[in-house]
Amino acid sequence: MENNDKLYYADAYCQTFTSTLEEAGVDQAGRPYVVLRQTVFYPTGGGQPCDLGTINGVRVVEVEEIDGQIRHFLERSLPESAAEVTGSIDWERRFDHMQQHTGQHILSAVFDDTFGAPTVGFHLGTERVTIDIATAELTEETARQAEQLANRIVFENRPITARFVTTEELSAMPLRKQPTVTENIRIVTIENIDHNPCGGTHPSHTGEVGPIKILTWQRNKGNVRVEFICGWRVLTEMGKNMQTLQTLSKQLLAPERELPAAVDRLQAEAEKMKKALQTAETRLLDTEAKELLQQARSVQDALLVTACFSQRPMPSLQKLAQRIAELSSQSVALLFAANEKTQLVFASGQAVHYPMNQLLQEVLPLIEGKGGGNPHMAQGGGIASIPVQQVMEHAANRLEQALNSKTTVTKE
Incomplete structure (x- = not known):
């Protein structure tokens, strides 16, 4: 196409035009297109996106210059009878x-x-x-x-x-x-x-x-x-920014110019509340660990703690198991959670010498699971194919058998 047929060069403000249809086709991707004798539609190039609009009322979805042709890709093909067309660009976009x-x-x-x-x-x-x-x-x-x-x-x-x-x-x-x-x-x-x-x-x-x-x-x-x-x-x-500022001003009960100071106060209060919540969670966790230890049963010289939970996050399980092991060097905590998958955490006090990572590997096949850890702390998870209670019973029985078969616990 000659430059004088590229009407967007002659007049960037031109929005509508008429032209003769020189070619109509479908590209390899199945997109219908037309090539016109002259056009106002700017094709993608030079870092600038193409114009959009309509040709004979049919939406133009892309404009590209290919092998010297400016192809106007359409939402649907024009009627075969179309010979002269009228085009109109989206002026707001242009x-x-x-x-x-x-x-x-x-x-x-x-x-x-x-x-x-x-x-x-x-x-x-x-x-x-x-x-x-x-x-x-x-x-x-x-x-x-x-x-x-x-x-x-x-x-x-x-x-x-x-x-x-x-x-x-x-x-x-x-x-x-x-x-x-x-x-x-x-x-x-x-x-x-x-x-x-x-x-x-x-x-x-x-x-x-x-x-x-x-x-x-x-x-x-x-x-x-x-x-x-x-x-x-x-x-x-x-x-958009003014609307955001006005909304924040109402929520924080502060004029717009004082919003930074109001946010600073809010952050300080949130940090204070976060620390208070962490302290409260630690106390609750400590209380829960002590209650579970009171319900523990003796196996040889070990205190066996087992518990199942519903929808309890893995980090929470880990903290609870770790706290039980800290409170009693002779404790073994076998904790389970029925989440989207079955999750388990095993922990033992320092006086227990049966490796928790070994026990974990003996239990994980039941749930086609994966996991790891060390002799005193191990965790893993797998598919919930069997009831979590059954997994817990298997782990407890396996531990009891191991503890009863030989001396695995050393008294303090």
């Missing part, structure tokens, strides 16, 4: 892309000219825009200054031109970067700041870009990736 792309040109120029950080990567996303700038770090002060300078250029409403240039004209221009093609080179110029090879769509003046707002940045592959938004996206983001 203008958003114009704002973001031109804002990128401005911000990149500022970072390059003022701070010596050229742009080496660009992505225009559906919610955020990013540029990768060649610098080791970006400070808060530098980001603030860059944002102010970029917005000053916006408010000065400088003219923007975009045109195809000759080789002679190109050689006289102070280009921001070298073109990636050798013919049909299009230069976008922002007065007194930028000459950039670019095939994207842009407004006629910088004022239409609207405010430019840097959101965040981080190191990325030796550069710094800067995330920002422009124009209507800034207003949308501000609206």
Whole structure:
């Protein structure tokens, strides 16, 4: 397609058009498409997403330039009788892309000219825009200054031109970067700041870009990736942030300007409550461990504690078993939980010499389980194919047999 048939180059503000249908087909992925004599639809390229819209009322879902053809991929095929078509782009989407792309040109120029950080990567996303700038770090002060300078250029409403240039004209221009093609080179110029090879769509003046707002940045592959938004996206983001602030203000009973202090107080209170809860949990765990020890039965010189629980997390089982072993050096705790799978924790006091990890390995085959540990603490789990009570009884019987068959416990 010739450049003069790419109507988005002639007039970035054109929203509707008529054209003759040159080709209709289906690609290898089964997507129907049409090729037109001329088009307003910008195809994906140069870091800018494609235009969407309709052709003869059928939704355009993707636009790509393939082997010199601009293919308009459609939600469904056009009628075979279609010869002349009418197209209409989603103007809100197009203008958003114009704002973001031109804002990128401005911000990149500022970072390059003022701070010596050229742009080496660009992505225009559906919610955020990013540029990768060649610098080791970006400070808060530098980001603030860059944002102010970029917005000053916006408010000065400088003219923007975009045109195809000759080789002679190109050689006289102070280009921001070298073109990636050798013919049909299009230069976008922002007065007194930028000459950039670019095939994207842009407004006629910088004022239409609207405010430019840097959101965040981080190191990325030796550069710094800067995330920002422009124009209507800034207003949308501000609206969301204001709604969030108002909600937090009501919830925390504090004016917006006092929210940071209110959050600090809330965090301090939460930390205090967390410590109090941990203390209470420790006391409850200690009480539970003592009660279980009182119910223990003697096997040789050991105190055997067995217990089954429903929906008790593994960390809680481990803490309880460990506490029982700490309270009595002659104790053996066999604890079980019927969760999504059967979980078990075995622990023994220091005076017990029958290895808990060995006992675990003898029990796990019952539930096709896996686990491990050491002689005084072992844990594992497996499928709940049999009642957890049956697993507990098997473990207790196996331990009793081992303790009764030989001397495995040494008195303190």
